[in-house]
Amino acid sequence: MSRSVRLDAVLIQAVIAGALSFAHLHDLAEAAHQSGWKAWAYPVSVDLLMVAAWRRLRTARRDRAAWTWFVIALSASLGANVATAGLLDLEHVPAWLRILVAGWPALAFLGGTLLVHSPTAAPVPAQPVDEVAVPEVEMHRTDEPAPAVDLAPELTAAPEPATAPGPVVPVALLDHARKIAEAHQASTGSPMPADVLSTRLQLPAPMTAAIAAQLQLT
Template structure:
């Protein structure tokens, strides 16, 4: 009984695989007839030869394009984060005797490079 219950999914998979991959003889295949449209107002299919040649899509005018911020614009930095970064920078200067660099600040705060650069600019 256990083998019948445990084995039926494998048998079903094998049967489905055999059905999916078994080739149907050519004699048994029935061609699908093309259905003519009896309605003259129905749209006709267009073949590749009949399709019009389309050019590239037009580029939108400057006033239609969305306004993007400049690439060098720094992200806004919350004041609390700047205060915390100042404490981290002061601690770093007290321990090492040198100012903190951007990579170390980024690693200590766990922020992305762009935000670390904006914070470092505000600290300087």
């Protein structure tokens, strides 16, 4: 089907639904003792309130007031359709329905006034984003060669280990060793060797070496 045929079908369906709803509202208002031109004014009032609420919803989809009045007008139209479908005795309309029909003009006037004269929130214009100025960096090219980088790690001489200090020789022990060495030299005519002094003293090797160094024994 072409688009024109679909639009025609929708329009025909809208005319039928509007005419039936209009007639049901008229019959309900007339049953509630609103005779003459007043019975015809009620359908117009309901439809106008529904149209005003729908136009408000087109510009403000999240407007709670517009949704509220649209639901009220739609409920009035659907209620009239259901009430006149044989579920309600139109010869004996209950009192609460007569009160509701009688109070509808004031309610519709209040809703229409609020929908037409209530300000709508103006859309916030998008702020233009200022372009951030990026400073231009001038690259200077030179013909000078880049300095050579020595990638080999720098070799440094390892520090020599510190010589551990020798043992402290007591003065009395040093004098005793000197006397032994002098007695050996007097008897033999030659200096006393260090190994002989070590055998005579029976001391640890480090201590004997320290004594021999101080006595200058070989």
